[in-house]
Amino acid sequence: MKEVFPGIFLIKEVRKFLKFIESTNIYVIAGPDGLIYDGGYGTKRLVNSVINEVQKIKELYQYKNERINLTRILPSHSHSDHISGLSKLRKALGVKIMVTKDMANIIMDKQRYAYAYRSDSYRDYFIINSGLKRKLKSYLLSKLSNFFWNLISGISFVKDPDEIIDDNTEILINDETWKIFPSPGHSFDHISLYNEEKGILFTGDNLFKSISGWLGPPESNLDDYMKTLEIYSNLKNLKLILPAHGEPIENPKERINEIILHRENRNKQVFDLINEFREEGITSKQIINKIYTNGRNIIKQIARGWVSLTLKKLEAENHIYRKESKKEIRFFPVNKL
Template identity: 45%
Template sequence: MMKEVYPGIFSLREKGSFGAIKPPENIYVLAGSNGLIFDAGYGHIWTIKRLMKEFLMLKQKYQKQSLPFEITRVLPSHVHPDHFSGLKLLRKYLGVNIVLTQKMADIIKHKRSFIAYYESENPLKEEYQAYSARNLCNAYLRKFFSRIFFKGIYGLSFINKPDDIIEEPSIIDINGEEWALFSSPGHSSDHISLYNKEKGILFSGDNILRSITTWLGPPNSDIEQYVESINTIRNLPHLKLILPAHGSPIENPYERIQQILIHRKERTEQVLQLIQDHSNKGISSNSIIMSLYPTDGKFKHGVARGWVSLTLKMLTSQGLISSRLINNEIRFFPSK
């Protein structure tokens, strides 16, 4: 059901499935004379039909009150599959224009560009896994099944002709109000945020979630960029409400931002401490993950591998650690 999360701003929560693989998604409608849909959700016809039903009810509500209701555009926060797959059907059935940044447009223009951007050319290297028949087979199987998931679970659909390309940063008019669009990479290199200073409202996409930390992993996440983006958001004036792509609105934005920054700092310190504790023989990325998540299963370990790999990459670039291949296993040591 569509819920008014702020006067004139409505959220439709798309149902998820398969747990974290396909989480519930928030699609926001900024209603008015020149409105906008923020994030497009999944690309299945039944999802769009449900959205259209809610959309029509909202339109009728506005018309009964003699209020203007004209939604003209749809803009994704970034082009992970759960955020852009619905774009084509929204344009078809609601008549809205698809608005993308140039980065987004270059990624989702066709299947080849999408795969080239989001699939690592060398996953074993980026995940600090040694070259072995087993690791190569696992990497191939992950790639094979991920392509099936993208199409079947998300309803993936590419956009070779967006209606408008928007600059980063820029000011856009939504219902006669100025909203600032700015780049906020980290979770994804093409990620953007949308902020209204007068209202103090931020659409955060996946960067800031209410009760969980966002996924970070290669090839297109970057922890240092992510922390920089979170600090940029922390410095926004008059921030009062964050509307995330997943979960409930965040009414204590500065407190939540501080929690995220502390969490990232603590995680980096934990990885570095584990490496220092194993300074004689070194420690592998698998052993780091097992030490941090001793009671969790393979799925959790697979998700954690992303941020652990990025942390190892960051610490290496900072000169704090180094790695060596020992017994066909990449092990990490503190730098001398």
């Protein structure tokens, strides 16, 4: 653990295997009525690594003769790398699980969770040929990948959260007021936590220091995302961003503007490609291959998310239209952007 701001500690889960899967940042706002922000993964090893680090923070406070009592844990949103550890951390640390109504509905059980994160939504942009064989293959693949992902994340569902809060509210942490506000974009149930006096904002998965972050259907929404970035950028006293992956961001306004610009460039890049192939049209797969000319397959798979959302936005704004045949969907320009 590392003290990233006086009284705020960053714990990075320590992964021995599958190191390519990025660890989640768990933050401890330490003090007499402290809070843990984000629940991380739920495997025994990762949960134990968090418990050990929390113990070190407690020892540090005891050594300094300062009171420490962690009373609650609050996730930024209900993706598995943020909620899987909630139950086990509650049991081990005696904290209450605090969630919004939206999160509570999703993390309640396996069925609701699977429904919220169903992975067939790329079909609207990528595959039109839905022969039985292909349908069966994609069904089995998605079942298999869900199974392994659940195994890797060590997910446990939370039937009985201790406290349901509004997604637009204020809470007291160590007698200081923190604002919670909805920040959909990456996922619809995403919230942010902000303390104006300290100038600290927890952005969850909406904003990172060195990567642009995942966006994709069905959870993400590009318009919501841009609005959330706008809200971040209008915060009066923003000095430090603490994201759910990677390092703290010490130049928050600059980074927010970079990401806004990045998304605008992506919109333009996709539209320009569609415009370039205005005669024959272009499929989403071709768009990805043209953007990531030397990209690895996994990068291209991940990119399907933002490309789908960008196409959705361009269609909704009437900049492009589609022609569907039995085998593919081709996109054509309506007007210049």
